[in-house]
Amino acid sequence: MALSSYNHQDIRQEAVLIIKNAMVLSMDSQSNYWEDATIVIRGNTIESVGKMQDAEEKYPEARVIDGAGKLVMPGLVNTHTHVPMTIFRGYADDMPLHEWLYEYIFPIESEFINAENVTLGTRLAMAEMLRSGTTTFNDMYYFVDEIARVVDATGMRAVLSEGLIDFAAPGSPTPEEGLRISEELIRKWGSHPRITISVSAHAPYSCSAKLIQDGKALADKYQVPFNIHLAETRKEFDQSIARTGFTPAGYLESLGVLDKNLIAAHGVHLTPEDIDLLAARGVSVAHNPECNMKLASGVAPVPTLLKKGVKVGFGTDGVASNNNLDLFEEINTAAMLHKLISNDPTVLDAKTVVEMATIGGATVLGLDKEIGSLEPGKRADLIILDMKQPHAHPVYNIYSLLVYSMKGSDVETVVIDGRIVMENRKFTYLDEEGLYARAEEVAAQIRERGVELAVLNGKKNLHQS
Amino acid sequence: MALSSYNHQDIRQEAVLIIKNAMVLSMDSQSNYWEDATIVIRGNTIESVGKMQDAEEKYPEARVIDGAGKLVMPGLVNTHTHVPMTIFRGYADDMPLHEWLYEYIFPIESEFINAENVTLGTRLAMAEMLRSGTTTFNDMYYFVDEIARVVDATGMRAVLSEGLIDFAAPGSPTPEEGLRISEELIRKWGSHPRITISVSAHAPYSCSAKLIQDGKALADKYQVPFNIHLAETRKEFDQSIARTGFTPAGYLESLGVLDKNLIAAHGVHLTPEDIDLLAARGVSVAHNPECNMKLASGVAPVPTLLKKGVKVGFGTDGVASNNNLDLFEEINTAAMLHKLISNDPTVLDAKTVVEMATIGGATVLGLDKEIGSLEPGKRADLIILDMKQPHAHPVYNIYSLLVYSMKGSDVETVVIDGRIVMENRKFTYLDEEGLYARAEEVAAQIRERGVELAVLNGKKNLHQS
Numbered sequence: 001m002a003l004s005s006y007n008h009q010d011i012r013q014e015a016v017l018i019i020k021n022a023m024v025l026s027m028d029s030q031s032n033y034w035e036d037a038t039i040v041i042r043g044n045t046i047e048s049v050g051k052m053q054d055a056e057e058k059y060p061e062a063r064v065i066d067g068a069g070k071l072v073m074p075g076l077v078n079t080h081t082h083v084p085m086t087i088f089r090g091y092a093d094d095m096p097l098h099e100w101l102y103e104y105i106f107p108i109e110s111e112f113i114n115a116e117n118v119t120l121g122t123r124l125a126m127a128e129m130l131r132s133g134t135t136t137f138n139d140m141y142y143f144v145d146e147i148a149r150v151v152d153a154t155g156m157r158a159v160l161s162e163g164l165i166d167f168a169a170p171g172s173p174t175p176e177e178g179l180r181i182s183e184e185l186i187r188k189w190g191s192h193p194r195i196t197i198s199v200s201a202h203a204p205y206s207c208s209a210k211l212i213q214d215g216k217a218l219a220d221k222y223q224v225p226f227n228i229h230l231a232e233t234r235k236e237f238d239q240s241i242a243r244t245g246f247t248p249a250g251y252l253e254s255l256g257v258l259d260k261n262l263i264a265a266h267g268v269h270l271t272p273e274d275i276d277l278l279a280a281r282g283v284s285v286a287h288n289p290e291c292n293m294k295l296a297s298g299v300a301p302v303p304t305l306l307k308k309g310v311k312v313g314f315g316t317d318g319v320a321s322n323n324n325l326d327l328f329e330e331i332n333t334a335a336m337l338h339k340l341i342s343n344d345p346t347v348l349d350a351k352t353v354v355e356m357a358t359i360g361g362a363t364v365l366g367l368d369k370e371i372g373s374l375e376p377g378k379r380a381d382l383i384i385l386d387m388k389q390p391h392a393h394p395v396y397n398i399y400s401l402l403v404y405s406m407k408g409s410d411v412e413t414v415v416i417d418g419r420i421v422m423e424n425r426k427f428t429y430l431d432e433e434g435l436y437a438r439a440e441e442v443a444a445q446i447r448e449r450g451v452e453l454a455v456l457n458g459k460k461n462l463h464q465s
Numbered sequence: 466m467a468l469s470s471y472n473h474q475d476i477r478q479e480a481v482l483i484i485k486n487a488m489v490l491s492m493d494s495q496s497n498y499w500e501d502a503t504i505v506i507r508g509n510t511i512e513s514v515g516k517m518q519d520a521e522e523k524y525p526e527a528r529v530i531d532g533a534g535k536l537v538m539p540g541l542v543n544t545h546t547h548v549p550m551t552i553f554r555g556y557a558d559d560m561p562l563h564e565w566l567y568e569y570i571f572p573i574e575s576e577f578i579n580a581e582n583v584t585l586g587t588r589l590a591m592a593e594m595l596r597s598g599t600t601t602f603n604d605m606y607y608f609v610d611e612i613a614r615v616v617d618a619t620g621m622r623a624v625l626s627e628g629l630i631d632f633a634a635p636g637s638p639t640p641e642e643g644l645r646i647s648e649e650l651i652r653k654w655g656s657h658p659r660i661t662i663s664v665s666a667h668a669p670y671s672c673s674a675k676l677i678q679d680g681k682a683l684a685d686k687y688q689v690p691f692n693i694h695l696a697e698t699r700k701e702f703d704q705s706i707a708r709t710g711f712t713p714a715g716y717l718e719s720l721g722v723l724d725k726n727l728i729a730a731h732g733v734h735l736t737p738e739d740i741d742l743l744a745a746r747g748v749s750v751a752h753n754p755e756c757n758m759k760l761a762s763g764v765a766p767v768p769t770l771l772k773k774g775v776k777v778g779f780g781t782d783g784v785a786s787n788n789n790l791d792l793f794e795e796i797n798t799a800a801m802l803h804k805l806i807s808n809d810p811t812v813l814d815a816k817t818v819v820e821m822a823t824i825g826g827a828t829v830l831g832l833d834k835e836i837g838s839l840e841p842g843k844r845a846d847l848i849i850l851d852m853k854q855p856h857a858h859p860v861y862n863i864y865s866l867l868v869y870s871m872k873g874s875d876v877e878t879v880v881i882d883g884r885i886v887m888e889n890r891k892f893t894y895l896d897e898e899g900l901y902a903r904a905e906e907v908a909a910q911i912r913e914r915g916v917e918l919a920v921l922n923g924k925k926n927l928h929q930s
Contacts, residue, residue: 086855086858087859089856089858089859089861089866089870090859090860090861090862090865090866090869090870091861093814093815093862093865093869094804094810094811094814094815094865095810095811096810096811097810124855124858125855127855128855128856131854131855131856132856290801292805293801293802293804293805294800294801294804294810294869295804295810296804296805296807296808296809296810298805299805319870322869323865323866323869323870324856324869324870325856326856326872329794329797332794333798333801335759336755336758336759336798337758337802339559339758339759339760339761340757340758340761340763340764342761343761344761345559345560345561345562345759345760345761346559346560346561349558349559350558350559387901388897388901389596390551390589390590390592390593390596390897390900390901391554391593391596391597391789391790391791392901393551393554393589393901393904393905393908394552394554394555394904394905394907394908394911395555395905395908396554396555396556396908396912397555397558400555400558400559400788401554401555401788404555404558404759404787404788404789405554405555405784405788405789407791407872407873407874408872409872409874409875410874432853432855435855436852436853436855436857436858439858439859440858440859440860442859443858443859443860443861446859447861
């Protein structure tokens with residue numbers, strides 16, 4: 001695969017950008033929150049945050065955004081997703097994970113995942129993420145060079161990885177080819193200011209021990225994160241015990257790959273010993289509450305993980321299982337879900353889940369020195385929410401309001417790496433014209449093929465009424 | 466109490482309103498869905514729905530809305546809420562129901578619930594409901610004449626009731642006075658085209674047997690629904706057994722009040738015998754999944770209730786416990802939650818929850834002959850959603866899209882009783898100017914008093930940082 005060139009300098013940047021008169025929630029270690037503050041951004045970096053009277057005099061060249069009636073906070077961090085899968089949104093619902101994955105998703109992926117459709121699906125995903133306040137995402141999929149080009153062009157920040165798997169995957173006929181592509185991607189995109197290339201093995205049940213270890217070795221060689229789906233379902237847990245004699249987490253320990261650069265997606269079926277193991281090794285967990293509920297996979301033991309010191313961030317998973325990329329929904333659901341499951345309405349309080357969605361997610365991705373909070377010296381990744389909404393009042397507690405009342409659709413303006421990538425819900429670098437119609441055209445082809453496959457295989461016919 | 470007069474004729478109505486070129490989901494008994502259809506509304510009534518070429522020629526006097534790129538469906542029905550409680554949104558979170566209710570909500574309600582604040586809170590609630598697609602709600606609270614006046618003025622449809630309770634309630638010093646107010650409300654508002662007055666007893670644990678029976682007798686006298694909170698928490702269930710020898714549902718049976726005009730809010734802690742009893746008596750259940758999760762109350766056995774033939778609709782409960790009035794969030798959460806709890810990803814499929822939120826909710830309220838689906842002869846209560854959104858594509862299955870991907874914020878235009886009450890997110894009969902600032906002023910008083918009460922009573926001090 002010859003990877004095409006990129007030029008992120010095409011994206012315009014203000015010399016100085018000021019946001020004034022705004023409510024500002026910093027998510028810094030002092031929990032600073034101001035009801036009326038000013039943020040000064042120079043290039044891609046936050047220069048100051050807090051009370052300031054004379055910002056416009058001090059920076060006469062600045063572009064100024066009036067933040068009156070608005071809330072500014074760090075952009076949200078999605079620690080686990082598969083963005084091109086937007087084209088499968090709603091293709092197969094209301095069924096168990098293994099049936100959904102092996103009988104519906106894998107067959108359709110093998111036919112429809114190509115460079116063109118990955119570009120389309122990623123563009124649709126970038127639009128959806130920006131509209132709901134996500135500024136950084138961690139992705140595992142195929143045709144990652146195409147994903148990176150869309151990320152580069154639209155101004156998003158991302159950690160991207162090619163999914164290694166034992167069978168022939170779209171764009172990668174063998175696991176060896178997958179490893180080669182992963183390394184080529186790291187070399188090509190490694191110096192991009194908004195893109196990190198990481199390495200991913202799909203799951204303990206779909207990758208050989210050697211593939212998992214080779215993938216981890218490659219990640220270690222370049223000091224980038226290593227991702228793997230872990231202990232998502234009871235079936236996976238039981239099969240792991242039967243096949244390896246270990247729990248899924250114990251099996252990864254036996255392979256020697258558990259460490260602070262490993263991001264385990266899901267972590268639903270963990271024994272107390274598994275939790276201690278993840279804590280001891282410094283492993284991070286990407287928590288996907290809505291996907292786990294919808295597929296009836298279970299509930300990750302997040303309150304215990306946090307208590308033991310495991311880093312936990314939020315993920316949406318791909319929209320084929322969720323079915324959206326809105327992290328505001330995940331934090332709301334998680335805050336309620338863990339109260340119910342723990343039979344304790346005090347767990348996962350509002351502030352904790354906002355932390356997990358911002359600085360916590362940044363920590364999971366190893367980016368906490370750069371993003372996740374609004375502090376001088378950090379990259380300017382922030383979202384501006386419209387507070388002139390009925391559900392945004394009254395404000396007794398800003399964290400509670402964000403978690404239990406505000407919505408992704410309240411996000412009006414998004415700044416990433418100092419650039420305004422969405423302003424008043426209009427994208428700066430993404431053309432919506434024709435995007436939705438093109439998604440429907442591809443969906444029509446997928447639906448038609450799905451009906452054929454159902455007939456051929458005697459499966460449930462999902463799309464013929 | 467002298468109830469003031471009203472004049473709903475102030476609200477303008479088009480002679481004929483046409484919505485053309487729209488995707489239309491009828492929720493009728495044939496599950497009709499058209500990708501390109503026309504709806505004709507005359508006065509407050511739907512005249513036709515479906516494919517139609519010459520609507521504008523046939524009705525030259527009509528006001529025409531172009532529905533291209535939009536989805537039209539019945540307005541959502543909220544079967545359980547307390548709308549004036551918007552002024553307490555986020556006042557006390559992340560604690561158990563009984564502590565929340567008795568130590569935080571009741572003391573503050575007793576001081577701040579008056580005619581003026583009920584009007585303010587109801588106006589804020591109407592704004593929030595319209596913005597998220599609710600056209601009918603079922604309310605239990607105090608100062609109901611004020612609530613009715615706001616409903617009348619803003620164009621909403623509602624079933625309203627004064628909450629009967631054993632102790633002195635805001636605006637109603639004794640239970641007897643509550644009963645007198647309830648009857649006066651029925652007489653005053655009984656002929657209003659969009660308002661039904663019903664009767665409510667707060668709960669089996671907060672009302673005497675006599676009060677519950679007197680309330681039910683009053684409801685029967687005027688053939689209106691009777692509401693009660695039922696079996697919301699494990700504590701309530703256990704105390705009922707200890708005090709009465711019955712489960713909460715069994716206790717109501719012993720009082721002779723279970724029948725098809727009873728709407729039980731919550732119904733979380735029900736034995737198999739209780740479920741059979743509710744089914745046999747034709748009782749309806751208002752399911753409030755988010756409130757029940759957030760307060761760790763439990764999960765109502767909705768799949769079983771539906772299987773046994775119990776009518777179930779969705780409620781948000783008051784925003785002090787939820788903390789919003791968005792039914793799109795409730796249907797999304799319910800569809801995922803019951804899959805998780807049942808350990809079966811096929812239960813509460815997308816179509817079932819959309820039915821529960823529309824025609825099912827209308828049935829719970831006894832209004833299914835008038836609203837809940839788009840059919841000729843029914844009242845024109847409908848919402849128009851903007852589909853030019855990244856999360857609205859592709860459309861493989863319209864029910865799945867609505868439940869798992871769409872949001873309340875996609876609602877652009879709302880028609881109730883044939884009147885356009887919100888158009889392109891601008892309210893026709895509700896002035897937002899000053900509404901949010903006034904809510905913050907009242908919240909500041911409540912917060913200050915909350916701090917004083919905390920000091921006086923040695924409680925957790927929620928609002929002093």
